[in-house]
Amino acid sequence: MSTRRPVGVIGAGSFGSAIANLLAENQDVLLYERNKESADLIRRTRKIRNFELSDRIIVADSLAHIASDCFLLFPVVPSAFFKSMIIDFAPYLRPDHIMIHATKGLHCEFDIDKADAKNIRLKEIKTMSELILQETGIVRVGCLAGPNLALEIMERQPAATVIASRFDEVIAEGQAALRSERFQVYGNKDILGIELSGVLKNYVAIASGALNGLGYGENARALLITRGMAEMIYIGKALGADKRAFLGIAGIGDLIATCTSPKSRNYTVGYRIAKGEKLDDILRDIGEVAEGVRTLKIGKLIVDHLGASAPLLQTISKVLFEDLSMDRAIKLLMRYPVNDDAEYLDI
Amino acid sequence: MTGRQYNPQDYPLPYVIEDIHQWPIYKLSEDKEGFVDEVKKRTHYRLKHKFKTEKALREELAKVLYQERIRLTEKPWKADPPDEKQFWNSLKSKLIKLEQHAGDGAATENELIDEILDRYTNEIVGNFDIGAFTFAKAILPQFFGRVLAAAPGKWFKTIAGNVKTIHEKIPITGDVEKIRHLATKGTIIVVPTHFSNMDSIMVGWLLNELGLPAFTYGAGLNLFNIGILSYFMSRLGAYKLDRRKKNALYLETLKNYSCVAIQRGAHSIFFPGGTRSRSGTLEKKLKLGLLGTAVEAQKLHYKNFPEETAPKIFIVPCVINYHFVLEAQGLINDYLKEIGKERFFRENDEYSTSFKLVRFMLKFLSASSSLSVSFGEVMDVVGNKVDAEGESHNHLGQKINVKNYFLTNGELKDDNQRDEEYTKILGERIVDNYHRYNVVLTSHLVCFTVFELIKRKLNYVDLFTLLRTPVEDISIPHDEVVQSINNLKERLKVLYDKGEVLMSPELRWNVDKIIDHGMKNINLYHTASPLTILSNGNIGSEDLKLLYYYHNRLDGYELEKFI
Numbered sequence: 001m002s003t004r005r006p007v008g009v010i011g012a013g014s015f016g017s018a019i020a021n022l023l024a025e026n027q028d029v030l031l032y033e034r035n036k037e038s039a040d041l042i043r044r045t046r047k048i049r050n051f052e053l054s055d056r057i058i059v060a061d062s063l064a065h066i067a068s069d070c071f072l073l074f075p076v077v078p079s080a081f082f083k084s085m086i087i088d089f090a091p092y093l094r095p096d097h098i099m100i101h102a103t104k105g106l107h108c109e110f111d112i113d114k115a116d117a118k119n120i121r122l123k124e125i126k127t128m129s130e131l132i133l134q135e136t137g138i139v140r141v142g143c144l145a146g147p148n149l150a151l152e153i154m155e156r157q158p159a160a161t162v163i164a165s166r167f168d169e170v171i172a173e174g175q176a177a178l179r180s181e182r183f184q185v186y187g188n189k190d191i192l193g194i195e196l197s198g199v200l201k202n203y204v205a206i207a208s209g210a211l212n213g214l215g216y217g218e219n220a221r222a223l224l225i226t227r228g229m230a231e232m233i234y235i236g237k238a239l240g241a242d243k244r245a246f247l248g249i250a251g252i253g254d255l256i257a258t259c260t261s262p263k264s265r266n267y268t269v270g271y272r273i274a275k276g277e278k279l280d281d282i283l284r285d286i287g288e289v290a291e292g293v294r295t296l297k298i299g300k301l302i303v304d305h306l307g308a309s310a311p312l313l314q315t316i317s318k319v320l321f322e323d324l325s326m327d328r329a330i331k332l333l334m335r336y337p338v339n340d341d342a343e344y345l346d347i
Numbered sequence: 348m349t350g351r352q353y354n355p356q357d358y359p360l361p362y363v364i365e366d367i368h369q370w371p372i373y374k375l376s377e378d379k380e381g382f383v384d385e386v387k388k389r390t391h392y393r394l395k396h397k398f399k400t401e402k403a404l405r406e407e408l409a410k411v412l413y414q415e416r417i418r419l420t421e422k423p424w425k426a427d428p429p430d431e432k433q434f435w436n437s438l439k440s441k442l443i444k445l446e447q448h449a450g451d452g453a454a455t456e457n458e459l460i461d462e463i464l465d466r467y468t469n470e471i472v473g474n475f476d477i478g479a480f481t482f483a484k485a486i487l488p489q490f491f492g493r494v495l496a497a498a499p500g501k502w503f504k505t506i507a508g509n510v511k512t513i514h515e516k517i518p519i520t521g522d523v524e525k526i527r528h529l530a531t532k533g534t535i536i537v538v539p540t541h542f543s544n545m546d547s548i549m550v551g552w553l554l555n556e557l558g559l560p561a562f563t564y565g566a567g568l569n570l571f572n573i574g575i576l577s578y579f580m581s582r583l584g585a586y587k588l589d590r591r592k593k594n595a596l597y598l599e600t601l602k603n604y605s606c607v608a609i610q611r612g613a614h615s616i617f618f619p620g621g622t623r624s625r626s627g628t629l630e631k632k633l634k635l636g637l638l639g640t641a642v643e644a645q646k647l648h649y650k651n652f653p654e655e656t657a658p659k660i661f662i663v664p665c666v667i668n669y670h671f672v673l674e675a676q677g678l679i680n681d682y683l684k685e686i687g688k689e690r691f692f693r694e695n696d697e698y699s700t701s702f703k704l705v706r707f708m709l710k711f712l713s714a715s716s717s718l719s720v721s722f723g724e725v726m727d728v729v730g731n732k733v734d735a736e737g738e739s740h741n742h743l744g745q746k747i748n749v750k751n752y753f754l755t756n757g758e759l760k761d762d763n764q765r766d767e768e769y770t771k772i773l774g775e776r777i778v779d780n781y782h783r784y785n786v787v788l789t790s791h792l793v794c795f796t797v798f799e800l801i802k803r804k805l806n807y808v809d810l811f812t813l814l815r816t817p818v819e820d821i822s823i824p825h826d827e828v829v830q831s832i833n834n835l836k837e838r839l840k841v842l843y844d845k846g847e848v849l850m851s852p853e854l855r856w857n858v859d860k861i862i863d864h865g866m867k868n869i870n871l872y873h874t875a876s877p878l879t880i881l882s883n884g885n886i887g888s889e890d891l892k893l894l895y896y897y898h899n900r901l902d903g904y905e906l907e908k909f910i
Contacts, residue, residue, distance in 0.1 A: 005757075071755070090745075091745075094751050095751040137747060139752065140765070
């Protein structure tokens with residue numbers, strides 16, 4: 001094999017380890033697990049959630065070690081923990097590091113449960129790449145997003161992803177590290193658009209799970225996915241992204257995957273809500289973070305702050321947080337006045 | 348602010364390098380031939396990189412020829428050399444010959460390109476002549492002094508008792524000591540805001556007063572149409588920019604000229620706004636072409652020198668604040684023409700007559716405080732702050748090795764797209780500095796306030812309707828202006844405390860004095876006063892366009908919300 005430098009993956013969750021396995025096809029990988037006991041366990045069993053890790057993956061528990069051995073870094077950490085991770089990492093990071101994150105969430109500088117939409121400042125809501133730029137000395141930042149269900153990647157099924165960055169070089173380095181016979185890597189220069197695609201699709205996935213929970217079929221789902229994408233484009237546009245990103249692999253592609261797969265956590269949340277369970281109970285069961293719930297809260301703050309209308313987001317958030325029944329929600333949505341088809345192509 | 352502060356009587360400061368023969372710009376001029384040669388070679392190399400095949404080169408040549416011939420017939424200038432037509436005609440026949448009989452004794456693409464690059468480089472290149480420099484230095488202060496002592500007339504008496512030396516007239520804020528020190532450690536690139544054609548002369552002269560070795564800068568070829576300016580500029584380090592030439596060969600020559608000059612240590616002045624601000628606002632978007640040559644030169648330093656000895660390039664933003672701008676009328680007309688549906692009469696070039704220039708200089712020097720200059724944070728080429736010793740620190744305060752920005756997998760790598768992104772980042776930091784180191788002058792504040800009040804009073808619909816309002820109808824009660832300025836003073840103080848703007852000392856005065864000072868200064872030069880006191884004591888305006896122009900200087904701070 002080649003003599004490529006090892007790359008670092010930060011976060012040994014299910015997606016982190018899936019990415020690590022993909023990367024291990026092309027070079028050695030240092031996989032960071034913060035918890036020493038868990039790190040030891042992975043070292044002993046060479047398994048994460050029943051999936052085997054490639055032999056080329058070394059489990060590391062020191063960020064300093066990863067920063068000194070790797071130039072290319074892939075943080076895959078839930079958005080709620082991203083900031084504390086990046087602050088711990090920052091002292092070791094230099095401008096010659098390239099960082100491509102794969103976290104589909106947003107960071108807020110304020111407490112999202114206490115915030116008042118009128119008084120928030122949009123500047124205080126950040127994408128992960130903005131957080132990296134703010135908290136570290138790294139400049140060459142990228143993001144990875146796409147229809148990449150961890151389970152299927154672990155099963156070595158064929159798939160594709162998008163790497164977005166202002167820097168051609170970041171895209172090229174990411175492609176060289178990740179590309180394989182079973183994994184295609186597309187490039188995109190609109191990093192904000194790609195990040196927002198990955199983030200916003202989360203709440204649409206919750207709605208999709210809910211439809212299924214109510215026993216509705218494919219017509220309803222197709223409607224949801226198409227108009228969900230339209231809404232994502234409007235919100236993205238309001239935040240400064242271009243619509244193109246939403247129409248690509250990381251946009252509509254990822255949306256279809258998450259909205260149709262019962263394997264995704266966001267989907268599960270919606271499904272069980274529709275079955276009448278309480279949000280708190282579901283979240284306790286899932287264990288891992290369902291980004292969609294956070295996204296919904298933040299998305300609602302953004303939309304309310306802008307005084308905009310995003311019927312799907314606003315209705316789903318009423319279902320989750322204000323006890324609106326799913327039945328009633330569907331009725332509300334179906335009554336929403338509609339106009340031209342595919343009008344979002346003209347904005 | 349750190350470092351030693353200087354008082355007016357300290358100027359001019361001693362040169363940081365005493366022996367003029369050791370100045371980078373002098374050395375560059377001494378080896379003019381070698382320098383020109385290096386620029387040509389580099390440009391040629393870059394062009395071949397850009398246009399990879401002979402066919403692509405030939406097509407580019409044809410394009411250049413076409414554009415140049417159009418320029419010759421449509422925009423001929425006095426400063427053009429007499430053999431222009433001849434040169435391009437002969438090139439045309441050579442290109443035709445090449446297209447028809449390539450290989451058959453015809454000049455090759457490369458030879459034709461060399462011929463053009465030779466002409467361009469020799470046209471652009473500047474000189475630095477110690478004799479002319481010493482002469483200018485000796486003569487200028489005397490000229491200024493004379494003008495002041497002998498200045499007769501009404502306008503002078505009204506501000507009687509205010510005869511000051513030029514140094515007292517131009518307060519300088521910023522860490523002068525740091526800039527002086529860094530000029531001995533690396534290459535300084537001053538990036539000023541651009542409001543007036545006076546800027547380059549003003550900045551060049553100021554930097555000299557700070558005791559820095561002479562700077563090189565690009566001056567519009569049209570300025571070389573004026574005999575006396577041409578004489579000095581062409582001998583004091585200015586190189587010629589021809590804005591009519593927009594072809595790839597010319598632009599590439601210009602960029603490489605700047606890059607090689609920086610690499611050879613020549614301290615430079617760039618106006619990153621490209622042209623003068625037409626609307627009177629601070630620059631928001633920069634032209635990145637020349638700025639990119641600083642990034643390129645820094646990268647090449649890392650390529651050519653071992654890490655410890657690689658010279659460093661320092662970027663110094665500079666904000667020039669005028670109470671009144673010579674070309675204000677023409678600039679704002681240009682702007683309105685550009686954005687509007689309205690037809691505005693285009694004024695003549697303000698520099699067309701020496702009379703206008705002299706008149707402006709007289710007024711300029713007699714104003715009680717014509718301008719102020721502030722230097723922003725010294726940065727490296729990627730926009731990190733630099734400390735007194737030239738070390739870079741990122742926004743987290745971590746010490747940074749700039750070389751790391753140019754490494755990929757540990758190796759120095761050429762990547763134009765990456766460097767362009769760095770240049771954009773640098774540009775953003777410079778714009779940010781412009782706003783934070785902008786000194787609010789009394790005239791700006793009064794103009795801003797009055798214009799905003801007029802807007803309110805007329806139920807602002809759109810700019811053009813407002814500007815068409817008959818000036819007789821403009822009348823803002825004095826008390827309202829006082830009240831609003833008081834509010835804005837409060838707001839400016841908040842911004843100042845947050846480090847988002849600077850204030851001139853006069854803003855500490857009471858509002859009546861501020862209005863008085865601001866109006867005196869702004870009305871001194873313009874024949875139609877942007878601000879007038881009406882017979883009933885209200886405030887009016889004889890020229891709304893000018894008022895709008897000066898108002899724009901405080902655009903972007905959201906001050907209108909606090910009136």
